[in-house]
Amino acid sequence: MNELLKGIIDKFFKSNQPTSAPQNQSISQADVEALVDARLKEHASTLPPTSQEGDTSKPQVDDEDYFLTAKQIEYALTLLEKVKNDFELALDPAKLTVKDLNRLIAFNRYKNKGTLVNLVKKGVLRKK
Secondary structure, three states, X not given: OHHHHHHHHHXXXXXXXXXXXXXXXXXXXXXXXXXXXXXXXXXXXXXXXXXXXXXXXXXXXXHHHOEOOHHHHHHHHHHHHOOOOOEEEOOOHHHOEHHHHHHHHHHHHHOOHHHHHHHHHHOOEEEO
């Protein structure tokens, strides 16, 4: 009977599972770097391809480099009428961009000749 009680008490106080002490598993620096490189390559493969700085096959387009609509071209030509004594349009009106229109608007609003000089440098306007 003592053995039976001893067996029951042992079952309650001692488990069959080995007690596991927290094990600190060290990871080498090379393993960490390899894991990070693998994750970066995995992430880079999911991104859409972008052009590099040296890649000149596809010109990068800013938001302001879009060509104008017909109504915007009309408005740009009316703004050019105000400076027709000093400047004339050097290119086809259909090749004007939003950036050019914004510069013309800036000149009309602030009367800053520097904006017209920038348009001359770009080849949009020609001095008479």
